[in-house]
Amino acid sequence: MADRTSALRRTPGRAALLAAACALLAAGCGTDDTAARAPHSPRPASPSPAAAARPGLPGMPPLLDPHDIYAADRPGKLVPQVKDYPSMVYVPNTISNTVSVIDPRTYKVVRTMPVGVQPQHVVPSWDLKTLWVNNDRGNSLTPIDPRTGKAGKTVAVHDPYNLYFTPDGKYAIVMASMDKQLVFRDPHTMEVRKTVPVTCAGVNHADFSADGKYFIVSCEFSGELLKVDTAKMTVTGQQKLPQHGAMPQDVKLSPDGKTWYIADMTSDGVWVLDGDHFTRPKLLRTGKGAHGLYVSRDSKQMYISNRGEGTVSLLDFATGRLTGKWHIRGGGSPDMGGVSADGKVLWLSGRYNSEVYALDTRTGKTLAKIPVGNGPHGLAVYPQPGRYSLGHTGIFR
Numbered sequence: 001m002a003d004r005t006s007a008l009r010r011t012p013g014r015a016a017l018l019a020a021a022c023a024l025l026a027a028g029c030g031t032d033d034t035a036a037r038a039p040h041s042p043r044p045a046s047p048s049p050a051a052a053a054r055p056g057l058p059g060m061p062p063l064l065d066p067h068d069i070y071a072a073d074r075p076g077k078l079v080p081q082v083k084d085y086p087s088m089v090y091v092p093n094t095i096s097n098t099v100s101v102i103d104p105r106t107y108k109v110v111r112t113m114p115v116g117v118q119p120q121h122v123v124p125s126w127d128l129k130t131l132w133v134n135n136d137r138g139n140s141l142t143p144i145d146p147r148t149g150k151a152g153k154t155v156a157v158h159d160p161y162n163l164y165f166t167p168d169g170k171y172a173i174v175m176a177s178m179d180k181q182l183v184f185r186d187p188h189t190m191e192v193r194k195t196v197p198v199t200c201a202g203v204n205h206a207d208f209s210a211d212g213k214y215f216i217v218s219c220e221f222s223g224e225l226l227k228v229d230t231a232k233m234t235v236t237g238q239q240k241l242p243q244h245g246a247m248p249q250d251v252k253l254s255p256d257g258k259t260w261y262i263a264d265m266t267s268d269g270v271w272v273l274d275g276d277h278f279t280r281p282k283l284l285r286t287g288k289g290a291h292g293l294y295v296s297r298d299s300k301q302m303y304i305s306n307r308g309e310g311t312v313s314l315l316d317f318a319t320g321r322l323t324g325k326w327h328i329r330g331g332g333s334p335d336m337g338g339v340s341a342d343g344k345v346l347w348l349s350g351r352y353n354s355e356v357y358a359l360d361t362r363t364g365k366t367l368a369k370i371p372v373g374n375g376p377h378g379l380a381v382y383p384q385p386g387r388y389s390l391g392h393t394g395i396f397r
């Protein structure tokens with residue numbers, strides 16, 4: 001899942017939830033040496049030209065640029081079907097059981113809508129037409145029409161902690177964390193197509209390879225990673241992270257498709273992984289409670305939210321080095337979010353502060369701290385550039 005409160009998601013009572021989360025966040029981390037840069041050895045050499053040119057998952061739209069999987073995500077590059085959608089920030093409040101809707105021009109909440117029990121993430125559908133609210137304990141999904149901002153009839157889906165879509169648009173994948181399952185469903189009706197049991201605990205976040213043929217999944221409670229064949233819908237690899245008490249969170253692929261980054265909130269950094277070979281990853285320390293990973297609109301930087309210290313670390317993809325750190329004005333608990341369509345603002349939920357942060361991506365300045373409901377989590381900035389969505393709070397290609 002996306003945080004340590006996930007282990008207590010079935011425990012009633014706000015006080016118990018927050019107290020346990022705070023106590024866990026204060027727990028000591030491992031003793032691995034801090035890296036000054038993303039470790040490149042023993043990362044294997046770049047794939048051969050033949051491997052780089054291998055065909056993608058059948059039915060997946062071809063990459064616009066084989067050297068940059070985010071080439072479709074340039075500033076303001078909205079596809080026709082979303083260009084008339086009003087720009088809004090949708091914030092699921094896990095404790096309040098609501099979604100707050102923020103107007104990014106005024107930094108004001110313009111609407112609050114009730115949804116199911118414990119909404120965790122707001123997820124854009126593969127075809128960009130629907131926003132799905134993952135009501136985890138409510139065992140349902142609430143669809144929101146991004147054109148009107150109105151919620152539709154809920155759909156019964158068991159344990160929908162997080163939601164992804166295969167690159168060909170053929171399946172939705174529910175991260176059923178408590179059920180220990182990856183559930184492949186129809187992307188429109190959400191009817192079950194295949195259930196894949198897993199032996200790790202707490203499946204929560206994922207991303208897909210450049211060719212779409214496999215995806216990497218983080219397992220929060222057991223500190224493991226899975227490698228899954230997209231077409232066959234089978235687990236092909238599993239490994240334990242080399243750090244005691246590891247709790248992996250968000251997963252993100254580098255623009256060139258060669259390097260995977262996995263945030264780890266107890267190891268206080270990101271794991272750097274060769275996904276093709278699925279070898280032992282190396283840890284790059286970023287800050288306390290590393291949690292969310294977001295790519296800049298020019299594909300040059302990654303923003304890493306460090307929830308335990310109220311900061312955002314900057315990673316340069318070209319060098320693998322950390323280049324800076326932003327501090328949220330007055331502190332906070334930056335969690336999940338997304339980048340504005342023009343690339344100028346990074347939006348993050350303040351999980352334990354009942355607020356949302358807007359940060360200037362040029363300077364790191366805190367532009368606004370916006371009060372919302374209790375327990376804000378996987379907010380979605382929408383619409384965004386990109387031809388299709390792979391899920392979560394917005395992975396667009």
